[in-house]
Amino acid sequence: MHLLNLSLAEFFTLFSAATAVVVALYLLDRSRRTVRVATLRFWNEAQRPVESAQRRRIRQWPSLLLQLLSIALLLLAVSQLRWGSRETGARDHVLLVDTSAWGGALVVSAGATESLLDQSKSLALAYTRALPAVDRVMVVYADGLATPATAFESDHRKVEEAIRRATAGASALNLAQALEFARGTLTRHARAAGEIVLAGGGRALTSETALPQEWPANLRLLTPKGSPENVGIRKLGLRPSPDDPGLWRILVSVRNFGLRPHAADLTLTFGGAPAAGRTLQLNPGQEVETAFEYRTRAAGLIEARLRTRGDRFSADDRAVLELPAQPELAVTVCTDEPDLLRPLLSSLPVLAVTTRSRAQCLAQSPQGVAVYDRFVPPGALKGPSLLLEPPVDRSPIPFAKSGVNERIERWEQRHPLAAGLRAQDFRLTQALVFRPAQGDTPIAFSASGPVLVAREAAGQPKLVVAGFHPLRSQLKFELATPLLFANILRWFAPEAFRRGEVFAGTVGAVTSPVHTGGELRVIDESGQALPYTLRDEQVRFYSARMGTVRVMQDGREQTYSLALPEIPEAVWTPPQRARRGVPSAAAGFAQARDLWVWLAVLGALGLLLDWLLFAPAGSGHSFGLRNWAPLQRLQRRAS
Amino acid sequence: MAQGPFIDKHFLERLERLAIHWQKSFGGIVGGHNTSRFSGPGQEFLDHRHFHHGDDLRAVNWRAYMRLEKMFLKMFQIEPRVPVRLLLDASASMEAPTPAKFLAARRLAAALVYVGLVRLDTIILNTFSNSLGDARVCSGGRHRFGPVSDFLSTAEARGTTDFLAVSKQFVERYSQRGLLIIISDFLTDADNTKSFDYLAEFGHELLLLQVYADEDRVPPWDGELELEEAESGARLEMDFDFEARQRYTAAFDEWSEQLRRAALRHGGRFTAISTSLPVEEAVFGPLVRVQGVR
Numbered sequence: 001m002h003l004l005n006l007s008l009a010e011f012f013t014l015f016s017a018a019t020a021v022v023v024a025l026y027l028l029d030r031s032r033r034t035v036r037v038a039t040l041r042f043w044n045e046a047q048r049p050v051e052s053a054q055r056r057r058i059r060q061w062p063s064l065l066l067q068l069l070s071i072a073l074l075l076l077a078v079s080q081l082r083w084g085s086r087e088t089g090a091r092d093h094v095l096l097v098d099t100s101a102w103g104g105a106l107v108v109s110a111g112a113t114e115s116l117l118d119q120s121k122s123l124a125l126a127y128t129r130a131l132p133a134v135d136r137v138m139v140v141y142a143d144g145l146a147t148p149a150t151a152f153e154s155d156h157r158k159v160e161e162a163i164r165r166a167t168a169g170a171s172a173l174n175l176a177q178a179l180e181f182a183r184g185t186l187t188r189h190a191r192a193a194g195e196i197v198l199a200g201g202g203r204a205l206t207s208e209t210a211l212p213q214e215w216p217a218n219l220r221l222l223t224p225k226g227s228p229e230n231v232g233i234r235k236l237g238l239r240p241s242p243d244d245p246g247l248w249r250i251l252v253s254v255r256n257f258g259l260r261p262h263a264a265d266l267t268l269t270f271g272g273a274p275a276a277g278r279t280l281q282l283n284p285g286q287e288v289e290t291a292f293e294y295r296t297r298a299a300g301l302i303e304a305r306l307r308t309r310g311d312r313f314s315a316d317d318r319a320v321l322e323l324p325a326q327p328e329l330a331v332t333v334c335t336d337e338p339d340l341l342r343p344l345l346s347s348l349p350v351l352a353v354t355t356r357s358r359a360q361c362l363a364q365s366p367q368g369v370a371v372y373d374r375f376v377p378p379g380a381l382k383g384p385s386l387l388l389e390p391p392v393d394r395s396p397i398p399f400a401k402s403g404v405n406e407r408i409e410r411w412e413q414r415h416p417l418a419a420g421l422r423a424q425d426f427r428l429t430q431a432l433v434f435r436p437a438q439g440d441t442p443i444a445f446s447a448s449g450p451v452l453v454a455r456e457a458a459g460q461p462k463l464v465v466a467g468f469h470p471l472r473s474q475l476k477f478e479l480a481t482p483l484l485f486a487n488i489l490r491w492f493a494p495e496a497f498r499r500g501e502v503f504a505g506t507v508g509a510v511t512s513p514v515h516t517g518g519e520l521r522v523i524d525e526s527g528q529a530l531p532y533t534l535r536d537e538q539v540r541f542y543s544a545r546m547g548t549v550r551v552m553q554d555g556r557e558q559t560y561s562l563a564l565p566e567i568p569e570a571v572w573t574p575p576q577r578a579r580r581g582v583p584s585a586a587a588g589f590a591q592a593r594d595l596w597v598w599l600a601v602l603g604a605l606g607l608l609l610d611w612l613l614f615a616p617a618g619s620g621h622s623f624g625l626r627n628w629a630p631l632q633r634l635q636r637r638a639s
Numbered sequence: 640m641a642q643g644p645f646i647d648k649h650f651l652e653r654l655e656r657l658a659i660h661w662q663k664s665f666g667g668i669v670g671g672h673n674t675s676r677f678s679g680p681g682q683e684f685l686d687h688r689h690f691h692h693g694d695d696l697r698a699v700n701w702r703a704y705m706r707l708e709k710m711f712l713k714m715f716q717i718e719p720r721v722p723v724r725l726l727l728d729a730s731a732s733m734e735a736p737t738p739a740k741f742l743a744a745r746r747l748a749a750a751l752v753y754v755g756l757v758r759l760d761t762i763i764l765n766t767f768s769n770s771l772g773d774a775r776v777c778s779g780g781r782h783r784f785g786p787v788s789d790f791l792s793t794a795e796a797r798g799t800t801d802f803l804a805v806s807k808q809f810v811e812r813y814s815q816r817g818l819l820i821i822i823s824d825f826l827t828d829a830d831n832t833k834s835f836d837y838l839a840e841f842g843h844e845l846l847l848l849q850v851y852a853d854e855d856r857v858p859p860w861d862g863e864l865e866l867e868e869a870e871s872g873a874r875l876e877m878d879f880d881f882e883a884r885q886r887y888t889a890a891f892d893e894w895s896e897q898l899r900r901a902a903l904r905h906g907g908r909f910t911a912i913s914t915s916l917p918v919e920e921a922v923f924g925p926l927v928r929v930q931g932v933r
Contacts, residue, residue, distance in 0.1 A: 035858075036866075036867045037736055037855075038824055038826040039732060040828070040866060045887070046884070
């Protein structure tokens with residue numbers, strides 16, 4: 001037996017103070033009262049023989065004792081007197097509700113179909129109801145992250161409400177993180193550490209960092225019954241063919257998470273129309289990757305759907321990706337020697353090249369990017385234009401001199417036009433050396449000056465002027481020539497050269513290959529940058545929510561559609577010593593019994609009895625009850 | 640504690656359908672509202688008697704004379720105007736243990752005076768303690784009620800009660816018989832019944848209205864009490880408990896019964912009115928039941 005709220009010394013101090021006050025009030029209340037009356041006539045008749053003072057004092061003791069006893073009972077109630085040892089007092093528990101994606105799997109229990117999360121919630125509710133009322137519980141939603149839903153709460157109704165609110169997320173349970181969070185919370189914030197209770201379906205990430213190194217001794221497991229079968233899509237990837245524009249390579253990865261072999265029908269649809277299909281045989285734990293090819297240059301939704309008999313988890317049976325359009329870059333070449341440039345431009349599959357004569361270009365403005373071979377049209381240029389060896393008198397970039405046997409000595413490496421260009425020491429038989437104006441950017445330099453200049457002005461089309469003809473000089477044998485043309489065309493229309501790769505995967509940690517150098521950006525669908533780590537030419541980021549993440553580096557963009565739930569590959573094995581199941585209220589917890597309610601009721605009854613029996617009738621509190629015959633008899637007997 | 644008006648308008652309107660009632664037959668001139676066994680110049684036939692010299696010839700029953708050759712005189716019933724006197728106890732005991740008792744008594748007196756004024760009765764209002772106070776004649780209709788209300792609302796309770804002395808003074812002052820209403824708590828050490836006998840022997844009809852507080856009848860106090868009598872200042876220490884309260888209440892009830900018997904003995908009436916009963920209910924309840932008004 002112990003007091004929960006007060007120490008013994010505090011209790012006796014308070015009781016002494018209350019006793020002093022009560023005795024003082026009692027004596028004051030029992031002192032002789034002066035009353036002014038109309039006549040003493042009837043009082044004389046009512047007067048009885050005078051009793052001794054000793055007799056009077058004895059008669060009033062029961063009232064005082066009853067008051068003191070009642071106050072002592074009320075003080076004990078306030079102190080929360082408990083029957084039982086102090087060790088069995090109130091404890092704080094952390095209840096981890098497994099809200100991982102696996103909680104959405106269905107199981108059949110007692111003829112009814114319900115999800116693992118529903119079973120977990122039922123077990124958590126039963127556990128909460130088995131706890132003593134004084135125990136506090138913190139509810140934590142555990143999936144990839146551990147998120148507290150409540151503080152340590154003594155109001156079990158709020159705890160139950162938080163349990164009922166739990167919904168399955170998209171990530172897998174990170175058990176080590178959840179247990180570490182629970183352990184730390186109990187250590188730092190609990191009054192008396194209770195249990196760490198995990199209500200969940202038994203699947204968790206089994207990597208080294210996701211499984212705890214040491215299991216807590218106060219762990220209790222509330223494991224739902226049943227092991228649902230599941231065959232699901234793990235990954236869906238789309239990659240354009242590098243040498244065949246319009247051809248997409250589609251890679252689908254399917255895994256059998258169940259304990260039985262399954263035959264899964266995998267179908268692909270594009271824009272709602274069937275695109276491909278295949279039946280996969282999967283043994284337990286087996287993951288199969290299968291590839292498809294699909295040809296389209298149009299944008300649209302490509303959907304992979306999996307149908308498996310006996311599959312109890314449908315969230316990973318469907319993956320949808322948005323296929324981006326594959327645009328072509330229109331290039332018009334104005335030349336009287338079409339064979340000179342054709343081999344070079346046809347090597348770039350993204351280009352739609354049109355060759356026109358000078359007369360045709362003069363008659364009709366060229367579409368898209370214009371390449372003018374030793375020719376400059378009159379008037380202003382209307383689109384991005386590349387001028388090769390323009391006439392001296394028509395060059396938009398002022399020329400300084402006409403050089404002979406000029407040698408390119410360096411490239412402006414900071415400009416994208418010169419990216420990757422290292423070729424030097426080759427001679428240009430004939431070249432124009434320019435005198436760049438304000439805003440012009442020299443790209444290639446000879447000893448006499450710039451021979452390749454770019455101009456980019458607001459409101460004006462981009463312009464590149466080469467003072468030499470790459471294919472009429474020694475440069476045509478250099479690898480730098482196609483690279484220079486590719487750089488020029490990418491600078492003109494970067495979106496046409498962007499290689500888009502699209503993947504559908506599971507939420508959680510994603511690893512993506514990148515190359516070193518170059519600006520790397522990882523953004524989610526709202527444009528917010530996601531934190532990432534870069535190591536060994538791989539970028540690694542984490543997203544616990546379903547959505548789209550883009551990894552962009554230079555002209556390459558990888559889109560990750562994280563629309564598949566993260567399902568752990570294996571079932572983790574709990575330690576043998578962990579307690580299991582919902583304890584019964586009596587057996588599970590050696591709880592101390594609260595007596596304060598009874599003490600408060602007894603104290604109140606004592607005060608009420610004292611008031612009914614001994615309260616002065618003239619104190620203004622008289623009720624009809626005072627004239628109740630049994631009460632009067634009791635009062636006479638007490639007196 | 641804030642109090643309402645001394646007597647409210649709604650109550651006065653209800654009082655207008657009442658009339659002060661007396662049971663005895665008093666002689667007097669026409670104008671009252673209670674019939675008398677005395678004959679007079681009324682309208683209702685009462686009896687015949689032999690004609691005597693000096694009688695009014697207009698009242699001779701000439702038909703009987705033609706048949707019997709004897710002269711009989713017709714007598715008529717009258718409703719005489721009877722003097723009503725109201726004695727209001729203004730001794731110190733009327734404010735003990737609570738002033739509510741004197742307030743209730745004054746309101747009751749005001750109600751009775753108003754009833755009389757409405758019926759054009761003449762009411763003589765006297766306060767008293769150990770002697771009879773100045774008389775205030777109330778007559779002339781309801782519009783004369785204002786001064787009466789002012790007089791009663793400012794009356795104070797003080798002094799000791801001496802019923803015998805007051806009775807003697809009353810008899811000396813008012814020789815004409817009539818209705819005598821005494822409003823008092825009748826709580827004195829002396830036996831008052833002799834003074835009532837004295838008044839009744841002079842032909843007055845008594846209407847005794849005992850106004851008492853609940854504390855007068857059932858003292859609510861318990862334990863050791865020091866009692867102080869309001870009028871004399873005498874003190875008494877006693878231990879008061881349940882049984883003592885029972886004895887007290889029995890003595891009080893016995894005293895009220897004595898008062899009732901004293902009133903009835905001389906054809907009077909008695910009623911006891913608690914201050915816990917509103918004056919309006921007291922008038923239309925106990926007072927109507929004893930036919931003090933009707």
